[in-house]
Amino acid sequence: MSTFDELDHDEQLRRLHLLAEKAIGHYDLPAGLTVEMINLSENATYRVEGPGDGQRWALRVHREGYHSKNAIQSELNWCQALLADGAAVTPVPIPGKDGNLIQTVDHDLLPNPRHVVLFNWEAGREPSENDENLGEWFATLGETAARMHGQVIAWQRPAGFERLTWDFDTSLGDRPHWGRWRDGMGLTPESEALFAETVALIGRRLEAFGKGPERFGLIHCDMRLANLLIDGTVTKVIDFDDCGFSWFMYDCATTVSFFEHEEHVPELIRSWVEGYRRVRDLPEADAAEIPTFVMLRRLLLVAWIGSHSETELAQDMGVDYTRGSMDLCRTYLKNFS
Numbered sequence: 001m002s003t004f005d006e007l008d009h010d011e012q013l014r015r016l017h018l019l020a021e022k023a024i025g026h027y028d029l030p031a032g033l034t035v036e037m038i039n040l041s042e043n044a045t046y047r048v049e050g051p052g053d054g055q056r057w058a059l060r061v062h063r064e065g066y067h068s069k070n071a072i073q074s075e076l077n078w079c080q081a082l083l084a085d086g087a088a089v090t091p092v093p094i095p096g097k098d099g100n101l102i103q104t105v106d107h108d109l110l111p112n113p114r115h116v117v118l119f120n121w122e123a124g125r126e127p128s129e130n131d132e133n134l135g136e137w138f139a140t141l142g143e144t145a146a147r148m149h150g151q152v153i154a155w156q157r158p159a160g161f162e163r164l165t166w167d168f169d170t171s172l173g174d175r176p177h178w179g180r181w182r183d184g185m186g187l188t189p190e191s192e193a194l195f196a197e198t199v200a201l202i203g204r205r206l207e208a209f210g211k212g213p214e215r216f217g218l219i220h221c222d223m224r225l226a227n228l229l230i231d232g233t234v235t236k237v238i239d240f241d242d243c244g245f246s247w248f249m250y251d252c253a254t255t256v257s258f259f260e261h262e263e264h265v266p267e268l269i270r271s272w273v274e275g276y277r278r279v280r281d282l283p284e285a286d287a288a289e290i291p292t293f294v295m296l297r298r299l300l301l302v303a304w305i306g307s308h309s310e311t312e313l314a315q316d317m318g319v320d321y322t323r324g325s326m327d328l329c330r331t332y333l334k335n336f337s
Contacts, residue, residue, distance in 0.1 A: 056121035087151035089236040091119040124229030135271040142275025166246035179307030186319030198329040224257035253293035
């Protein structure tokens, strides 16, 4: 049997869909369900819908080799703790027929089984960067992040807790989780040299900033607008698949993912900081370093696009995103060298 990565994209999607349809049999769900993919990134996420009664669930089929079963369980443990402690509204996982939150599902057309998690469907809408009240939502985002960070500092993690670390080395350094930034789409000798100078400066500043427990801990790592749901006055945080250990201020940088270059971003970040300080102390030195984390995230996404060229998001951003990063690098080097 061919390895999954050797298959063309459409065939990969077909086989994942067949596995997703098989996976719903592991849960106590009604008959006549429909299964539709709604997102493909690190994982494949499907909307599972009941026949005519409005019941919905979200099914996540995990990418092979990205997270261990223990790491997935650790993610679920933190989500449940955030919800129980009132720090954030998070998705509720549903146990399978055997009582386990993580199901391992195989299919004859896939060489290896996949881990699968089913969640209750969360109502709400994804905010848009064009929302008139986006600054207010960013202040709410700051409040939410502050509560989550406070919860993490006070929380006793379960024994054996396992999540990835997102630091300089595993983002832009020698052990990158999402591929090398040098393999981003459309790099030229000019952009590669500019990015290399920027990466070196980021590394020096983060080394000086340090990883003290007041600055570095367990965070969401992907609090961009696509991973938020606005349900009335409630802001929900979804998709904790990338959660891991990183700088608290990296959560701020991820909120402007893919539009870091827009003129209104500094204002949005100021709103985020204002909201954060309503809940938790944020020293000025930490807030002043946020541009470094924005650049870290931007170049990490250049790497992600290069290593995930099969995804719709990577294809939409592509070479233009790489080119658009150059002015950001020049401004950062001018202001922080």
